[in-house]
Amino acid sequence: MASPREYHNIALIGFMGAGKSTVGHLLAELLGFEFLDTDRVIEHRQNRKISEIFAQDGEARFRQLESDLCRELEAVPGRVIATGGGLAVDPANLASLKRHALVVCLWARPETLYERVRHQSHRPLLQNPDPLLRIRELLAARTPAYRQADLLVGVDFRSPLDTARHIAASFRRALPPMETRPEPGPARSSGP
Ligand code: S3P
Secondary structure (H helix, E strand, O other): OOOOOOOOEEEEEEOOOOOHHHHHHHHHHHHOOEEEEHHHHHHHHHOOOHHHHHHHHOHHHHHHHHHHHHHHHHHOOOEEEEOOOOHHHOHHHHHHHHOOEEEEEEEOOHHHHHHHHOOOOOOHHHOOOOHHHHHHHHHHHHHHHHOOOOEEEEOOOOOHHHHHHHHHHHHHHHOOOHHHOOOOOOOEEOOO
């Protein structure tokens, strides 16, 4: 029989605009975990915006940076990790996350996602004459990957705080017995 998985982190996956960073911050506070956002870590390390990495080096380079960071995350417990919307689409990245984290997908309808991102311009994949169509296409292509999350949480009609509370409760239920848990630390915000 396969041994049960052990989680010491939570990874939030899901489409752009689903609220991974907002929910992630709240969730980290609720659990006393550190919050880390993969996009921000990559930008900090590269000293440039994601849009610049895409424009200057191409998407493949960005995906490589994401994968490298994803592997590093396996080593450190006590974190809520908000991932970029494409990170978990790579099966090797998803498998890596599952080695240490409860993987939670924030799920929203294309129309909701569009409403949330329509006034933002920092996402290269949505710089498109018809962003809603692009969202529909990308979401359809990514759905099989997103559905492999341990937990799928619909956020169309849930506030970020409700979502965070729901995930925190699920995480606590999924934890191994007390004596094998790492000590929760105070809420910290992350550096890379
Ligand atoms: C991407 C999502 C973005 C960022 C990059 C690519 C994607 O992150 O990683 O623009 O492929 O869906 P958010 O999901 O935080 O917007």
